[in-house]
Amino acid sequence: MSETFKPVEEQLAYLKKGTAEIIREDELKTKLAESLKTGKPLRVYLGVDPTAPDLHLGHTVVLRKLKHFQDMGHTAVFLIGDFSAMIGDPTGVSETRPPLTREQVDANAKTYLDQVFKILDPKKTEVRYNSEWLGKLTAVDVVRLCSHYRLARMLEREDFRTRLNEGHPISVHELLYPLLTAFDAVSLKSDVELGATEQKFNLLVHREIQREYGLPGQVVLTMPILVGLDGSRKMSKSLGNYIGITEAPTEMFGKMMSIPDELMWSYYELITDRTPAEITALKSEVTNGKLHPMDAKMRLATEVIADFHGQDAANKAAEHFQRVFRDRQAPTEIPVVKLKQGEAKQLNALLVELKLVDSKSEADRLIKQGGAEVDGARVDDPRKSMPTDKAGEFTLRAGKKKFLKVVVE
RNA sequence: GGACGGGUGGGUGAGUGGCUAAAACCAGCAGACUGUAAAUCUGCCGCUCCUUGCGGGCUACGGAGGUUCGAAUCCUCCCCCGUCCA
Numbered sequence: 001m002s003e004t005f006k007p008v009e010e011q012l013a014y015l016k017k018g019t020a021e022i023i024r025e026d027e028l029k030t031k032l033a034e035s036l037k038t039g040k041p042l043r044v045y046l047g048v049d050p051t052a053p054d055l056h057l058g059h060t061v062v063l064r065k066l067k068h069f070q071d072m073g074h075t076a077v078f079l080i081g082d083f084s085a086m087i088g089d090p091t092g093v094s095e096t097r098p099p100l101t102r103e104q105v106d107a108n109a110k111t112y113l114d115q116v117f118k119i120l121d122p123k124k125t126e127v128r129y130n131s132e133w134l135g136k137l138t139a140v141d142v143v144r145l146c147s148h149y150r151l152a153r154m155l156e157r158e159d160f161r162t163r164l165n166e167g168h169p170i171s172v173h174e175l176l177y178p179l180l181t182a183f184d185a186v187s188l189k190s191d192v193e194l195g196a197t198e199q200k201f202n203l204l205v206h207r208e209i210q211r212e213y214g215l216p217g218q219v220v221l222t223m224p225i226l227v228g229l230d231g232s233r234k235m236s237k238s239l240g241n242y243i244g245i246t247e248a249p250t251e252m253f254g255k256m257m258s259i260p261d262e263l264m265w266s267y268y269e270l271i272t273d274r275t276p277a278e279i280t281a282l283k284s285e286v287t288n289g290k291l292h293p294m295d296a297k298m299r300l301a302t303e304v305i306a307d308f309h310g311q312d313a314a315n316k317a318a319e320h321f322q323r324v325f326r327d328r329q330a331p332t333e334i335p336v337v338k339l340k341q342g343e344a345k346q347l348n349a350l351l352v353e354l355k356l357v358d359s360k361s362e363a364d365r366l367i368k369q370g371g372a373e374v375d376g377a378r379v380d381d382p383r384k385s386m387p388t389d390k391a392g393e394f395t396l397r398a399g400k401k402k403f404l405k406v407v408v409e
Numbered sequence: 410g411g412a413c414g415g416g417u418g419g420g421u422g423a424g425u426g427g428c429u430a431a432a433a434c435c436a437g438c439a440g441a442c443u444g445u446a447a448a449u450c451u452g453c454c455g456c457u458c459c460u461u462g463c464g465g466g467c468u469a470c471g472g473a474g475g476u477u478c479g480a481a482u483c484c485u486c487c488c489c490c491g492u493c494c495a
Contacts (some may be wrong), residue, residue: 002435167415167491230436240437255443259451261446294444317480325445364437365453369439382461400445 004073005039008032011072015221017276018269020197023220025205031191031219035074042191044069045077045131047184048083050108055115056242057304058226058235060271062194063119065223069192070124077126078116080109084181085135115245120307132179133187145179147211148341149205154178157201175316178202182209187217192219198234226270231260248319249309254401256301257321264300272303334395334405341408342351344389347372348382354406356398368400373397 005011007326012025014267020029022049035042046066048059070076082105088195109392115125137145154175155161163170178201185193185206205219225234228241235242259267269278285291298318306314337354345353348363351372367370367382375387375394386396393407 094467169490258445261444266432293446294485297444299448359456361456362454366439366463371439388479400437 003033005036006072006270008036014072015065015068017068018061018223020222020224021200021220022132022222023207028192028219042074043077043189044074044192044194045079045185045188045190046179046194047081047084048112049081050084050105050112051190054237054244054246056235056237056244057267057271058228058242058244060119061222061226062196063116064271065194065221067121068120070121074192075126076120076124077128077190078113078120078355079188080112080186081128081181081183082106082109082129084177084184087279090117098307107162116205120247122184128188130181130184130187134183137183142176145183146176147207148209149179151175172267172314178205182201182206184208186213186215189215191216194221194223197223200400221327224266224270227263227266229259231263245308249305249313250320252305252308253301253317253321254325256304257294257325259297259299261297264297266295267304272300274303292294298398334403336405336407338407338409342388342392344385344387346382347379347384347386350386350406351398352397354396354404356396356402356404371399 008029015028016022016025026221031042034040041365044066046062065074066078074287085105107151109129117125155164157178160170160174162168181202182205186209190210193203193206198221201220203218203222207217207220227233228235228239228245230239230241233239235243243252247255256267265279265283266273268282269276274282282291282296286296298321301321302314302318307319309317348360349365351357351363352360357366364382367380369381370378372379374384374396375398388406388408391408393405398402400406
């Protein structure tokens with residue numbers, strides 16, 4: 001595939017946007033110049049473990065950067081760590097992950113790709129699995145690989161160091177993780193590897209090991225971590241502060257609006273295609289009062305949702321938000337649940353049955369605290385009898401965000 | 410292999426025989442105020458039952474036994490983690 005590449009400076013400016021760090025930028029520049037001269041695209045890869053198949057916006061930051069390389073005509077390699085997933089990345093204070101079966105990995109990988117291709121162009125993406133080469137390594141190969149790295153260097157890594165200092169356990173197999181994934185970089189003969197900043201250590205090990213194997217040593221490009229909805233910790237599923245990319249538009253919109261104001265600028269930078277100049281302009285409009293922060297945030301939410309659900313859905317989500325929360329009216333589209341006629345049920349039991357709360361105690365609490373409404377009217381008796389014994393319908397509200405229309409038939 | 414220290418609710422972490430469903434803090438939830446932001450204030454924050462009461466039952470302090478009227482707290486064995494020594 002012969003491509004005409006854009007001038008080096010132009011490519012560099014585009015690729016640099018939003019990055020946390022490029023090691024080293026001059027090498028990237030050289031590589032770009034080289035590829036421009038020879039017409040050969042750079043091999044740029046991103047490796048992921050198919051452990052959590054539900055992607056959220058945090059994952060898209062680095063995917064978007066991979067897409068940028070793709071936009072510039074380079075080869076995007078999406079590497080699925082089906083083999084390394086069995087070890088588990090020790091990044092962060094992780095507990096041991098349960099090993100995945102082949103079937104789980106395959107299923108995860110598939111859903112992973114479906115989501116990834118909302119951002120990447122499937123036709124231009126090379127998808128690889130690291131079991132291709134890691135599965136073939138012999139014990140001798142592994143020993144040889146390990147001989148290329150020093151323990152002291154391994155322990156420089158921040159989370160190993162802090163775990164050591166704080167007296168937390170480190171298993172030996174965790175030390176193997178960066179080395180095995182380094183073998184990915186060797187096998188792929190990559191020119192550039194992308195990752196989140198927390199991956200920096202791993203990516204640098206990859207670069208060094210490549211050199212040990214006689215390769216030039218890839219450029220490492222890291223992207224900042226996207227902060228989650230709480231405004232302080234990184235977006236992650238286990239912390240529950242995430243926006244999944246397959247979530248419904250209205251749901252995404254609500255979550256986007258709940259982020260702290262200051263956070264929206266980092267979102268603008270990392271998960272939209274706005275240029276730094278545009279973002280600065282927007283920011284000063286808000287600072288000098290020309291633009292209400294809420295409106296700036298609504299624009300952000302609309303743009304992000306349009307990426308995943310299309311412009312129409314995004315606009316609808318925006319309207320829905322205004323109607324329900326700004327104008328405090330019932331939403332136009334409420335999830336509907338159908339029930340068969342039966343006994344009349346008590347409100348608290350019904351909330352549990354409909355999974356609006358986890359337990360009856362919780363339902364009682366919610367209701368007593370005034371967080372429950374039936375057809376728009378607050379109800380404070382947990383045992384209020386609900387008309388599930390005759391045909392009809394009513395709308396439930398549990399807490400701030402949960403609405404459900406119940407149809408009895 | 411040895412010596413010592415440690416394992417408490419989603420997290421950090423108090424608690425050394427009854428007053429402890431277990432302090433405090435964080436996180437979370439609801440209400441008020443708002444822009445479903447932030448900040449602030451109030452309340453809640455194991456499950457369950459009803460006669461909704463500072464009510465009853467059940468479950469919970471690594472695991473299994475034991476002592477005791479009564480155990481997160483004492484004893485025994487086991488599992489796990491860390492530190493130092495080898």
